[in-house]
Amino acid sequence: MTILGPLLFAALMVLPTYLATKSDEKNLVNVVDETGIYSKAIKGNSTVQFRNLNMGIEEARVAFKTDSADALLYIPKTESSQKAKAVLFYQDNQPSLNVQERVRSEMDEILEHVLIRTELGIDPQKLKGLNPDVELTTRNIETGKKSLALLTSGLGLFAGILIYFFIFIFGSQVMRGVLEEKTSRIVEVIVSSVKPFQLMMGKIIGVALVGLTQFLLWVLLTFMIITAVNIMNPGLLDASGDKQKVISDSGALMPDNSESAQQKDTFDAESGFAAIATGLQSINIPLMLLSFLFFFLFGYLLYGALFAAIGSAVDNEADTQQFMLPVTIPLLLSIVMASFIVQSPSGPVAFWFSMIPFTSPVVMMIRIPFGVEVWELVVSMGLLVITFLGAVWLAAKIYKTGILMYGSKVNYKVLWKWIRQ
Amino acid sequence: MNILEVEGITKDYSNHRALEDVSLNIPEQSVFGLLGPNGAGKTTLIRIINQISSMDKGNIYFKGEKLRPQHVDRIGYLPEERGLYRKMKVGEMALYLAQLKGLSRAQSMEQLEYWFNKFNIADWWYRKVEELSKGMQQKIQFIVTIIHEPELLIFDEPFSGFDPINQVMLKEEILKQKDRGAAIIFSTHNMASVEEICDNIALIHNSKVILQGDVEQLKEDYKTNEYDVELGNCPAGMASLNGHDMKIVREEQQDDLVKGRLRVNNEVTTNEVIRRLINCGEIRGFKEVLPSMNDIFIKNVSEIPKA
Known part of the structure; x- marks a missing residue:
């Protein structure tokens, strides 16, 4: 442990940085540029590559469906008095914040160059209208729904962190419960009536139900508070009327130049809620909720079983440390990796961390809002369930011997002996 | 008729043999003393009878039937290492443990009321366990051990933690349990109490039964x-x-x-x-x-x- 500890800590600190610098996700963006300004100058970098298509948007959209490209950037021709606009289409996964920022900054830069070059020939009034700020929207190519990268990442992070906290809080609650039964010496009375496995699973499931109740209560109360605030302060959150319109508008694939679009834009600027409502449209909320419940439950069960084993193996809370460390490090790692996952939600790092059962509950929740392929979700869930069963089997062996063992010094060698018994 | 027959039990732990070919017969309605120095294997044997630990070899028969999980409700066990949930209320705790032994809530209430009154501890019902002295907790533990009127009672060092007055009371209650018809396995170091209440004994030493028999007969043999x-x-x-x-x-x-x-x-x-x-x-x-x-x-x- 003396050697393993520092190694684990070092890995915890170095790995995320290493992975982040060794940016792993390669994104190919098809470009359809009707203005002809950007396509020549756009160059990309190591993570984002652009490919100019010499075709119309309709043609490009059809081609995109069978293409290996991750996104399709469409820059429509705009009147010079209008703000420059572009749409980034995606099909399976939402482009990460990283990609979107890259596209936006490159376009801004190009536009700025163009403006400077032609500055002398443009009258100041017009220059004012020309804003070197490209309005980039991201839309799903199938549904045409707008997505909001910030919202998507925020939602994923929120769900991931929530799971992290739940696992930690309720996992250690299981551990303390087991330890309490052991140190108060009531455990032998109880196991003379029920099997140690039943007692352990009872503890884990019991705490899970407490956790779920608490979570549902939170959701319910939050909802009630928001509703109450809404009723008392109708102006504050009143976006419902216009939201309807935005949703109906969002069916349109192209950024339209019509007046309604103008209205929508001003409205978007005025009310963040409408934007959130539109952004939420791009996220599969039921899937998100169901996955949350699943990963919350099984992530907790997996860690809960391990925490129960730790609680049974030691005599007091101080001794838990040596076993806690290796159990909590994957959990910590997943949360440390969170910001990187958000930047690159479908890269290999995100993929593997969302497959490894010890990190998947947190990492997969961060990925889901960006869109995850069904098979990945199924494999990840399957692996988690299998690992959970394995962990329970292992924990039960340790638990059975551990709860009746007092005063002996327990290390990994001893644990291994118990498992083999 | 024997309530419990233990046949050739062997139990190995990774580094030592805890029990070797242990055989015992425990007659109905008797007090059976399980004696032996520390570490002889008494607690291991008791845990095997309670189906807490498994055995590597041998058989146990409860009233002629092979011991199986359903039998736990017919056994009452007071372990040497005993405790209670410290944060719980005494009444809640007792009710929980009684129901764990298969009594209904109503039955548990009825029985607990009787015993709490008998032991003069009815006022403790709403107190927290942690407020009680060790002796008080022992009384509650004793009550929840016998509350379901088990046919076999196992007491591991029951007198530890009791003051002399309560020791006498406990001894009387144990003998009353025998009169009720229960068989009692009684593990202790206290030889004086063995002579007072045991009908038969087995002496375990170095994982083996080295002496077994009727107390009077043994005394006769060793005179x-x-x-x-x-x-x-x-x-x-x-x-x-x-x-x-x-x-x-x-x-x-x-x-x-x-x-x-x-x-x-x-x-x-x-x-x-x-x-x-x-x-x-x-x-x-x-x-x-x-x-x-x-x-x-x-x-x-x-x-x-x-x-």
Whole structure:
């Protein structure tokens, strides 16, 4: 442990940085540029590559469906008095914040160059209208729904962190419960009536139900508070009327130049809620909720079983440390990796961390809002369930011997002996 | 009829053998003492009977049926290491443990009321367990052990933590359980209590049963044919009694009373001893010396060095 500890800590600190610098996700963006300004100058970098298509948007959209490209950037021709606009289409996964920022900054830069070059020939009034700020929207190519990268990442992070906290809080609650039964010496009375496995699973499931109740209560109360605030302060959150319109508008694939679009834009600027409502449209909320419940439950069960084993193996809370460390490090790692996952939600790092059962509950929740392929979700869930069963089997062996063992010094060698018994 | 038959149990732990070919028969409605030095394997055996631990070899029969998980409701177990949920209320705790043994809530309430009144602890019902003294907690533990009127009771060092008054009370309650019809396995180091309440014993040492049997019979078997005598009117002392088949172990003069201990050979009957004593002086006191369980314990255990 003396050697393993520092190694684990070092890995915890170095790995995320290493992975982040060794940016792993390669994104190919098809470009359809009707203005002809950007396509020549756009160059990309190591993570984002652009490919100019010499075709119309309709043609490009059809081609995109069978293409290996991750996104399709469409820059429509705009009147010079209008703000420059572009749409980034995606099909399976939402482009990460990283990609979107890259596209936006490159376009801004190009536009700025163009403006400077032609500055002398443009009258100041017009220059004012020309804003070197490209309005980039991201839309799903199938549904045409707008997505909001910030919202998507925020939602994923929120769900991931929530799971992290739940696992930690309720996992250690299981551990303390087991330890309490052991140190108060009531455990032998109880196991003379029920099997140690039943007692352990009872503890884990019991705490899970407490956790779920608490979570549902939170959701319910939050909802009630928001509703109450809404009723008392109708102006504050009143976006419902216009939201309807935005949703109906969002069916349109192209950024339209019509007046309604103008209205929508001003409205978007005025009310963040409408934007959130539109952004939420791009996220599969039921899937998100169901996955949350699943990963919350099984992530907790997996860690809960391990925490129960730790609680049974030691005599007091101080001794838990040596076993806690290796159990909590994957959990910590997943949360440390969170910001990187958000930047690159479908890269290999995100993929593997969302497959490894010890990190998947947190990492997969961060990925889901960006869109995850069904098979990945199924494999990840399957692996988690299998690992959970394995962990329970292992924990039960340790638990059975551990709860009746007092005063002996327990290390990994001893644990291994118990498992083999 | 035996309530419990233990046949050839062997239990190995990774680095030592805890029990080796242990066989015991526990008759119905009797108190069975399970004796042995620390680490002999008593607790392991008790845990196996309670199906907390598994055995590597052997069989256990409960009333003629192979021991199975359903039998736990017919056994009451008071472990040596015992405790309660410290943060719980006494009543809640007792109700929970009673129901864990298969009683309905109503039955549990009824029984608990009876026992709490009997032990004068009814006012503790709403108190927290952690507020109670150790002795008080022991009372509650005793109650929840016997509350479901099990056919077999197992007490592991039941007297530890009780003051002398409560020890007497506990002893009486244990014997009442026997009168009710229960068989009791009683593991202890306290040899005095063994003599008072046990009908049969088994002595476990170094993972093996080295001695087993009826308490009275064992005492008979281990007696050394010694007598404590008091003679009056005997100025010459007992010296004349010394002979080839009778030895004076010790002798002391107290005013006109001679006190002493005699050891005789097997063939010398008690009546013969008395006859010889009459010739010597006036018999004021006469008692055959039987070995205490303590003597038997020490003799057997020290004969075999600890492995």
